[in-house]
Amino acid sequence: MIVIFIMILERCPSGIPGFDELCEGGFIRDRTYLVSGVSGSGKTIFALQFLVNGAKEYNEPGIFIATEERPQSIREYASTFGWELEKLEDENMLAIVDATSTKIGLPSDEKYVDIRPFDTRSLLDQVISIQDEIGARRAVVDSTTSIGFMINDVPKFRIELLKISTTFEILGLTSIFTCEIVEGSQAISRFGVENFVTEGTVVLRFERSGNVRIRALEIVKMRGTKHSYKMHPFDITDNGIVVYSGEEVITGV
Amino acid sequence: MIVIFIMILERCPSGIPGFDELCEGGFIRDRTYLVSGVSGSGKTIFALQFLVNGAKEYNEPGIFIATEERPQSIREYASTFGWELEKLEDENMLAIVDATSTKIGLPSDEKYVDIRPFDTRSLLDQVISIQDEIGARRAVVDSTTSIGFMINDVPKFRIELLKISTTFEILGLTSIFTCEIVEGSQAISRFGVENFVTEGTVVLRFERSGNVRIRALEIVKMRGTKHSYKMHPFDITDNGIVVYSGEEVITGV
Amino acid sequence: MIVIFIMILERCPSGIPGFDELCEGGFIRDRTYLVSGVSGSGKTIFALQFLVNGAKEYNEPGIFIATEERPQSIREYASTFGWELEKLEDENMLAIVDATSTKIGLPSDEKYVDIRPFDTRSLLDQVISIQDEIGARRAVVDSTTSIGFMINDVPKFRIELLKISTTFEILGLTSIFTCEIVEGSQAISRFGVENFVTEGTVVLRFERSGNVRIRALEIVKMRGTKHSYKMHPFDITDNGIVVYSGEEVITGV
Amino acid sequence: MIVIFIMILERCPSGIPGFDELCEGGFIRDRTYLVSGVSGSGKTIFALQFLVNGAKEYNEPGIFIATEERPQSIREYASTFGWELEKLEDENMLAIVDATSTKIGLPSDEKYVDIRPFDTRSLLDQVISIQDEIGARRAVVDSTTSIGFMINDVPKFRIELLKISTTFEILGLTSIFTCEIVEGSQAISRFGVENFVTEGTVVLRFERSGNVRIRALEIVKMRGTKHSYKMHPFDITDNGIVVYSGEEVITGV
Amino acid sequence: MIVIFIMILERCPSGIPGFDELCEGGFIRDRTYLVSGVSGSGKTIFALQFLVNGAKEYNEPGIFIATEERPQSIREYASTFGWELEKLEDENMLAIVDATSTKIGLPSDEKYVDIRPFDTRSLLDQVISIQDEIGARRAVVDSTTSIGFMINDVPKFRIELLKISTTFEILGLTSIFTCEIVEGSQAISRFGVENFVTEGTVVLRFERSGNVRIRALEIVKMRGTKHSYKMHPFDITDNGIVVYSGEEVITGV
Amino acid sequence: MIVIFIMILERCPSGIPGFDELCEGGFIRDRTYLVSGVSGSGKTIFALQFLVNGAKEYNEPGIFIATEERPQSIREYASTFGWELEKLEDENMLAIVDATSTKIGLPSDEKYVDIRPFDTRSLLDQVISIQDEIGARRAVVDSTTSIGFMINDVPKFRIELLKISTTFEILGLTSIFTCEIVEGSQAISRFGVENFVTEGTVVLRFERSGNVRIRALEIVKMRGTKHSYKMHPFDITDNGIVVYSGEEVITGV
Numbered sequence A, B, C, D, E, F: 001m002i003v004i005f006i007m008i009l010e011r012c013p014s015g016i017p018g019f020d021e022l023c024e025g026g027f028i029r030d031r032t033y034l035v036s037g038v039s040g041s042g043k044t045i046f047a048l049q050f051l052v053n054g055a056k057e058y059n060e061p062g063i064f065i066a067t068e069e070r071p072q073s074i075r076e077y078a079s080t081f082g083w084e085l086e087k088l089e090d091e092n093m094l095a096i097v098d099a100t101s102t103k104i105g106l107p108s109d110e111k112y113v114d115i116r117p118f119d120t121r122s123l124l125d126q127v128i129s130i131q132d133e134i135g136a137r138r139a140v141v142d143s144t145t146s147i148g149f150m151i152n153d154v155p156k157f158r159i160e161l162l163k164i165s166t167t168f169e170i171l172g173l174t175s176i177f178t179c180e181i182v183e184g185s186q187a188i189s190r191f192g193v194e195n196f197v198t199e200g201t202v203v204l205r206f207e208r209s210g211n212v213r214i215r216a217l218e219i220v221k222m223r224g225t226k227h228s229y230k231m232h233p234f235d236i237t238d239n240g241i242v243v244y245s246g247e248e249v250i251t252g253v
């Protein structure tokens, strides 16, 4: 008699309609994933939706580290999808770290503010103390690309991202790192190293097909997971992203 | 009973024929947008028209920061479209900041002159004091590309643009940053970072289709907005830009 | 009753057969234009013809700043088209500035010689003093590309060109800057900044179509001007350039 | 009578279904091979399977040098294929060197930890001492690309890899170096030098064919070996990689 | 009555069968021309043939500046075409300057040796003194590309080439500068500046058409000259280059 | 009566089946040739076969300078083709210079070892002393690419290669320099200068045609030689390379 021992890793569902069924139920718990795409491809919405769903549907608090825009913009932006971030923040289901304001010399009246200049150590300390407070299970860094520009040294950037992702893993956070790629490039990351520190990569395509742009999602890598190898169309609706997991992109997008 | 809470963000219409209907009525108030395109694609005209319409149709004063050419050239240029900038300036509906002359060692007899060399702090002080005077609601930086060359350090350039856009947002200015891209590149920005500090990107195409060039406008990104994903033809007429929002570009421009 | 105020800018015709009718009668007075093209595309001939026509047909003296070859070569070259530059020089209708000889350590017996190494200030002083003498209305810098190599610092190069073009504008000179682009590139300038300091760009194409090269002229940008968006074939004849404004390039040049 | 002397080199079978029959029975003993591919192409699985098969089927202990992720992640990952690394480690059939944790400033409770910063000498000392302990016959460095980023000097990187591969050869280790290449590039290595220090290169393709990605394996170089020149499809199954040596990739992947 | 004054510039025929008829009888006297092409395209043969024909058919002595190989190799090479350089050297119809040997630390027993390291001044002094001796009318620099690598600073390289070509012009030398371009590039020069110092450019193509390479010659630029705009096939025969001026390359070489 | 003097240069046949008939009987004596190709294209085999044939068929001793792998690997590798290098070494028909071991800090028990770090002078001294001993007529440097990485300065690399090739020429050695080019590039050399120091270039292609790779040999340049301009298929057999000189590659390899 042969006994096959296969460990089943626990999943952390994104709750994004259509996505989790492409990858055995979602991300693997406590791991970090890269969500890449050109400007406007939907990365920020994907990441927010992951946290909002976590809080509302799975009762898992989340942390949003904003390196590109001020928390107030994010709150307003989220509200256009009916996501009331302030409410979640009040309930200790969400914490937003302002890693933007002081970087550009502006004061911040946010609760969580990252000191300047960019310093991984201080950012992680902040996350650890937030953990004490809210016991988060999910995290987002939006975007790693800003961090890359702040660090401005590719090998060092790789190491710092690795520190962040490993610490998140140890803290029990399933996380998304967003990454903005350049229009027209085939690369799946900006600086060519972001995918080194992550367990998988989801690419959000927003490419021209003739006179119109089409949105499609592709799971390029996801360790420990039998995932779709196809590109699936998705929409950005009034309620956020909806992936059409049963459909395929027809044209040569 | 389910109550869906969706916040509707206030719009700032460009007043450019055909444009606002592509994006739920125009830009979002107090946000910054990138208008990209190759040389001659119509960026300066788009930006001027946004301010002139603001002043004349919506009674909103505007600020034009000229980093590429002297205000006098701009006034003459605008006059070819029947836009009398001096008149608007006299009425305190428009202020033009000369951020060119002193940069090249020439005296300026303009009212608003930016000191040399390029310094974000002093530029923003100037804008703040203009705000005191005219209470502007709209602003233009034409072009960020010149600033990029002046700063000559991409990560620093990103930070400086972020300072400018965030300050404009705080000052209550809806603004346009123009960005000149290189012919033949697929990128939507020159230095690869301009779109990081903006809420959306409008690309003005001016590409060869066989033996002729065709003008087309594409909204590549606009947060919080259901916008067209298509390329729409536009013309530069005697009265400025007219976008054919109902038409599509047929050929493979 | 609505009164539309449209300022009509004064034109400076090139006098090149077929060209002026493509752009409402020619260049705008006192502005600078870029004439770009690969090696051998006809830039020097275009620029010389602009000055010779200015002197002979419109009684406007001109200045030719030679950064690439010695004035004597230019005179001989012009003579192959029947243009007697010496005669024009004697009549004070043309001045040639030798900005080449001393740069390479050779003596110059020219009347106007630019000191070494390249220095914008001294070049402009020279132009100003020529202006005193001959009251020029047109000017040519052939080529900016040599200056770019001499300066060897792109942001500085942009600033220096901006100084030159602005000074020329103030001096009442309508001018052409030539720019040599690299075969096979789609760019319209060599260093990516030349078009920033000019009011318009004319590209002279000399591209292979099958086994033969075809010459075509395209106005890529011309502010304040309703110009052709097409590529028009042209020839280099015994009398210089002739543009076939009524014809189009058929093949996919 | 002619006697032809042809030395037959000893083989080290990978045990990966379908692979060894493509190359006369597997790798040549005591040599180093490069396994290249984009992110998600299957390099880590290939390398693990090579070691697990070595231990379980051929009774050959192995060493896994982890430069990208912490051993614990690797153990969990392996378990998804039913490979119980801890068991092998307990039996002294496998040693995992943690060359990640201390690099990012984290403590490691692993048995074998590489000191920081990256130093070839210390890594090789560690390997030599492991050899004393377990008498390994196989080794894996996953990945060289991380080492390349740590060294950040291409010529030095080449020398260090050469040191490692030569030392492994002397220690009697047949080894695999993984190498992550960039999506869209045709190169078979990241820094253009990795293949210089290895006896052969296996490329794992994971390229889009229309709307879906297809996996294929290609032996690009294998010295002393008559190998397939074709691309063979492969799958990642619940038990790891299965190469379809009898099949060919049809489309123009 | 209109008198058209057109100066006819004196020609310097290459004597290469088929070439001179493509360009009104040959090069313009006392000017410098670039002969570009990939490795093996025939540049050295073209240049040698120009000098040999000059000496034998037009009684014009020539100077060959060898920056790439030692004069003895060139003599042997020339002999394969039946060109006895030593004989021409004995008759003072040819001088070969060894600008190679001392550069690599070898002694030279040549009559004319250029000191090390590369120094334009000393090279030109040498040429001037050769002029005194043999009264040369033609010169060759084979190749400028070696000089470019020796100088290793593009703007300086341009200036040095300009010094050489201008001095040659003053010395009454019609000259050829060879330039080796990289396979697969569309550029007509290696460092992008060689054509700046020359009066014209001849490109020798040696491109694959299916499974075979085809030789073709194209005059890309020749000032003051009505030249062919086509690509003409040519052969390298036992007597050197033969251009088929009446034929065209059919395929899309 | 016309007497045509054409010098016939002495040939050094490679002895590789099918090759010499493509180029008038082989290489020119005492000259250096570049053998380029991607990794795995057959360069090392070609070079070894040239030496082994020289020793066995033409009684010409040879020198193999190994910059990439240790002599012992080369001996084992050669043995897979039935070439017993040790035997040739014992008969003083072959000398292998170990220019690898000490570079990476390993001891070498080879007879000929090149000191560290890379130094052309010491390498050439070694070759000169080997010449005294065995009177070699052929030499191989496998590969120049490793030397290029060791020198890490392109202009210096060119000079050093020129020193080596010129010294070999003076020593009476016909030699092959191998050069590893990057997959997907059209260049015929790695650093763009290797072909400058050689008399000819042979490219070994190993390109994908659909799902399979095809081997083909092309003589891109061979001075003083009427050679094939075609690509000829070749195989790597149990006895080394066999070129099918009468066949052509059909597909668009």
Ligand SMILES: Nc1ncnc2c1ncn2[C@@H]1O[C@H](COP(=O)(O)OP(=O)(O)O)[C@@H](O)[C@H]1O
Binding pocket: A037, A038, A039, A040, A041, A042, A043, A044, A045, A046, A080, A081, A236, A237, A238, B220, B221, B222, B223, B224, B225, B226, B227
């Ligand atoms: N409320 C909305 N309704 C519909 N589409 C929206 C809405 N908000 C944003 N979008 C779309 O999403 C895009 C921006 O998505 P986002 O996630 O912010 O992009 P990024 O990938 O740059 O982070 C916008 O350009 C727009 O096309």
Ligand SMILES: Nc1ncnc2c1ncn2[C@@H]1O[C@H](COP(=O)(O)OP(=O)(O)O)[C@@H](O)[C@H]1O
Binding pocket: B037, B038, B039, B040, B041, B042, B043, B044, B045, B046, B080, B081, B236, B237, B238, C220, C221, C222, C223, C224, C225, C226, C227
């Ligand atoms: N008065 C006008 N009438 C028609 N077209 C014009 C007029 N002025 C400018 N244009 C067109 O607009 C182009 C320049 O637009 P502009 O906005 O200045 O370009 P940029 O994108 O470089 O800022 C010109 O090249 C021309 O084609």
Ligand SMILES: Nc1ncnc2c1ncn2[C@@H]1O[C@H](COP(=O)(O)OP(=O)(O)O)[C@@H](O)[C@H]1O
Binding pocket: C037, C038, C039, C040, C041, C042, C043, C044, C045, C046, C080, C081, C236, C237, C238, E220, E221, E222, E223, E224, E225, E226, E227
């Ligand atoms: N006298 C002439 N007759 C006909 N064509 C000429 C004459 N002189 C020059 N040309 C053509 O013009 C080209 C050079 O034009 P030019 O303006 O000097 O080029 P560039 O763009 O490099 O400045 C030559 O290569 C040739 O094709």
Ligand SMILES: Nc1ncnc2c1ncn2[C@@H]1O[C@H](COP(=O)(O)OP(=O)(O)O)[C@@H](O)[C@H]1O
Binding pocket: A220, A221, A222, A223, A224, A225, A226, A227, D037, D038, D039, D040, D041, D042, D043, D044, D045, D046, D080, D081, D236, D237, D238
């Ligand atoms: N347990 C599994 N079942 C099926 N496929 C898997 C499994 N684990 C990983 N994969 C596939 O393998 C890919 C990762 O392979 P891996 O060897 O880690 O890639 P890399 O080349 O980046 O090292 C995943 O993206 C997924 O497609």
Ligand SMILES: Nc1ncnc2c1ncn2[C@@H]1O[C@H](COP(=O)(O)OP(=O)(O)O)[C@@H](O)[C@H]1O
Binding pocket: E037, E038, E039, E040, E041, E042, E043, E044, E045, E046, E080, E081, E236, E237, E238, F220, F221, F222, F223, F224, F225, F226, F227
């Ligand atoms: N004697 C010859 N007979 C026929 N062809 C030759 C002869 N000598 C050289 N060739 C051809 O000319 C090519 C080299 O020409 P060369 O002018 O030296 O090239 P390059 O452009 O590199 O200077 C050789 O590769 C060969 O194809």
Ligand SMILES: Nc1ncnc2c1ncn2[C@@H]1O[C@H](COP(=O)(O)OP(=O)(O)O)[C@@H](O)[C@H]1O
Binding pocket: D220, D221, D222, D223, D224, D225, D226, D227, F037, F038, F039, F040, F041, F042, F043, F044, F045, F046, F080, F081, F236, F237, F238
């Ligand atoms: N004994 C052999 N039998 C058949 N093919 C072989 C043999 N040895 C090597 N090869 C082929 O030759 C290739 C390596 O050739 P080599 O000359 O070492 O390449 P390189 O161009 O990298 O020096 C191998 O990848 C393999 O395809």
Ligand SMILES: [Mg+2]
Binding pocket: A043, A044, A045, A142
């Ligand atoms: Mg975003």
Ligand SMILES: [Mg+2]
Binding pocket: B043, B044, B045, B142
């Ligand atoms: Mg503009």
Ligand SMILES: [Mg+2]
Binding pocket: C043, C044, C045, C142
């Ligand atoms: Mg010119």
Ligand SMILES: [Mg+2]
Binding pocket: D043, D044, D045, D142
């Ligand atoms: Mg991996």
Ligand SMILES: [Mg+2]
Binding pocket: E043, E044, E045, E142
């Ligand atoms: Mg040559």
Ligand SMILES: [Mg+2]
Binding pocket: F043, F044, F045, F142
């Ligand atoms: Mg080799």
